Amino acid sequence: MWQKIKSVFILPYPESERDQVETLLARRVYWNRQLLYFGVAFMQLSLLITFALRPGGLFLHARRTGYVCLYFILLVCSLSASILLARLKDHSPRSQELLQNIYAALVCLWSCGIAVLDRMGGGGITVFCYMMPALAALCVLKWNAALIIMGGSWLLLNTVLLIMPGGFDELFNNAMNSMCAVTLSVLIANQLYRAYSHALYQTLLVQRLAITDHLTGLYNRRYLDERIPEILDRPDGQGKMAVALMMDIDHFKDFNDRYGHRAGDECLKTLAEALLEVGGSREIHAVRYGGEELFMLWLDSDPSKAAQTAETLRNSIAHRQILHEGRPLSPVTVSIGLTIEPLETNLSIDSLIQHADAALYQAKTEGRNRVVLYCKSA
Numbered sequence: 033m034w035q036k037i038k039s040v041f042i043l044p045y046p047e048s049e050r051d052q053v054e055t056l057l058a059r060r061v062y063w064n065r066q067l068l069y070f071g072v073a074f075m076q077l078s079l080l081i082t083f084a085l086r087p088g089g090l091f092l093h094a095r096r097t098g099y100v101c102l103y104f105i106l107l108v109c110s111l112s113a114s115i116l117l118a119r120l121k122d123h124s125p126r127s128q129e130l131l132q133n134i135y136a137a138l139v140c141l142w143s144c145g146i147a148v149l150d151r152m153g154g155g156g157i158t159v160f161c162y163m164m165p166a167l168a169a170l171c172v173l174k175w176n177a178a179l180i181i182m183g184g185s186w187l188l189l190n191t192v193l194l195i196m197p198g199g200f201d202e203l204f205n206n207a208m209n210s211m212c213a214v215t216l217s218v219l220i221a222n223q224l225y226r227a228y229s230h231a232l233y234q235t236l237l238v239q240r241l242a243i244t245d246h247l248t249g250l251y252n253r254r255y256l257d258e259r260i261p262e263i264l265d266r267p268d269g270q271g272k273m274a275v276a277l278m279m280d281i282d283h284f285k286d287f288n289d290r291y292g293h294r295a296g297d298e299c300l301k302t303l304a305e306a307l308l309e310v311g312g313s314r315e316i317h318a319v320r321y322g323g324e325e326l327f328m329l330w331l332d333s334d335p336s337k338a339a340q341t342a343e344t345l346r347n348s349i350a351h352r353q354i355l356h357e358g359r360p361l362s363p364v365t366v367s368i369g370l371t372i373e374p375l376e377t378n379l380s381i382d383s384l385i386q387h388a389d390a391a392l393y394q395a396k397t398e399g400r401n402r403v404v405l406y407c408k409s410a
Contacts, residue, residue: 045233051125056232058125061172062117065132068170069114072139076107098149106142109135129174133181136171139163140185148192157206160189161213168217168224175222182214245320247297248304256319260329260381263317273335274379277328277342278369278388279307282400284324291361295354299364300324302354310345321385329384335372342370342403350401365401367392372405 045053080103084090091097113135120127140163147160164182167173173181190207193199199206243255251259264274281287281303288296300320307318307326321327332338346368354361369392373379391406398404 045229049233049236052236053229053233054125054129056236057172057228058128060228060232062121062128064170064172065117065128066114069110069117069135073107073110073114076103076110079103080107095149095152098145102142102145102149106139109138132171133173133177136167136173136177137181137185139167140181141188143167144185144189144192147189148196151193151196151202157189157193157210160185161209164210164213164217165220168221171221172225172228173221174225175218178218178221182217186210186214248300248320248326250304250307250326251317251319253319253321255317256321256327256381260317260319263329263331264375264379264381272331272333272375274373274375274384275330275332275335275338276371276373276384276388277338277345278321278385278392279303279326279328279345279366280368280392280396281324282365282367284364287362287364295361296324299354299361302352303349303364303366306345306348306352310341310348327385327388331375338372339370339403339405342368346401346403367395367400368403369393369395370403370405 080090080100083096083100083103086092088096090100113131116131117128120131143160143163147157150156150159164185168178168182189210190203193206194203243251243259245252281299284296284299287299303326304318304320307328308316311318311328311330316328316330319327319329346366350363350365352363354364369388369390371384371387371391373384373387387406391404395402395404
């Protein structure tokens with residue numbers, strides 16, 4: 033039973049996917065949040081205008097002044113949140129989430145203030161009880177953030193109401209009604225956040241399948257054609273070098289003829305693993321370019337070790353044992369063509385592929401199982 037309850041609050045995607053899902057979520061709810069800020073600001077402005085038109089104006093008595101101050105504060109906070117969100121649009125999604133949590137806390141404090149003023153006038157805590165679910169439905173909060181923010185507001189509100197005249201007599205009703213509102217709101221927040229996250233995680237998986245080679249787990253030609261040109265045009269890439277590596281399995285046709293195509297598939301998977309391992313901590317983009325050709329690109333501020341990386345990869349594959357159905361197969365070797373070029377605005381993926389391929393061809397003609405660095409005179 034406990035595991036079932038716990039699963040309700042566990043995010044519906046692996047921890048390793050958190051950053052990508054939250055980035056997609058921030059983009060998805062950006063305009064929802066802006067609409068929330070503008071909607072609340074419009075509501076506060078309308079209330080201020082209404083009070084200004086009433087007999088006695090905005091500051092007829094202390095209680096009305098309190099309402100006016102709260103309306104004005106929330107109006108300013110909502111407009112400020114809208115401006116800050118616009119500036120954070122291209123920043124970390126966690127910065128946007130922090131802003132939303134702060135805004136939700138301010139709205140909860142506002143609701144507490146309105147509830148206290150309503151009680152001073154003989155009313156109930158209706159505003160607090162309907163604002164909590166509305167906040168949970170519109171703010172897109174994680175359940176733990178909603179619990180802390182709304183639970184803290186519940187504690188603050190009932191503490192203040194308790195010390196007000198007649199507060200002890202209404203303690204049970206106020207505490208139970210507000211607790212029901214907060215509990216319902218936390219559940220709403222959790223369900224909505226899970227629904228958003230699950231949908232975006234499924235979208236992420238579909239997008240990944242469209243650009244991934246199902247056999248090796250590397251990217252496919254679609255990724256090469258659509259995404260890598262964007263990488264080469266990134267503003268943060270200026271001043272770096274583009275390192276492109278084209279790798280081909282030596283005598284792969286003979287390998288397939290001898291062991292069969294299923295063993296050939298295992299060979300390709302093993303080579304893909306080696307490619308990713310040698311990449312290490314770099315942000316590498318590894319693509320299955322053809323049947324047995326693999327392509328890798330990364331950006332580097334110090335490309336002096338690129339040839340050493342390629343040689344390490346070649347050695348790793350030459351000494352790697354390839355297994356098929358539990359038995360070791362003959363070792364395979366690879367030929368590698370490497371090109372290192374300044375990341376300029378006119379650098380295209382086509383020229384990188386052409387140069388890496390030319391170096392690969394030279395490695396093949398020179399006897400295979402070697403690394404050749406491209407040079408224009410070659």
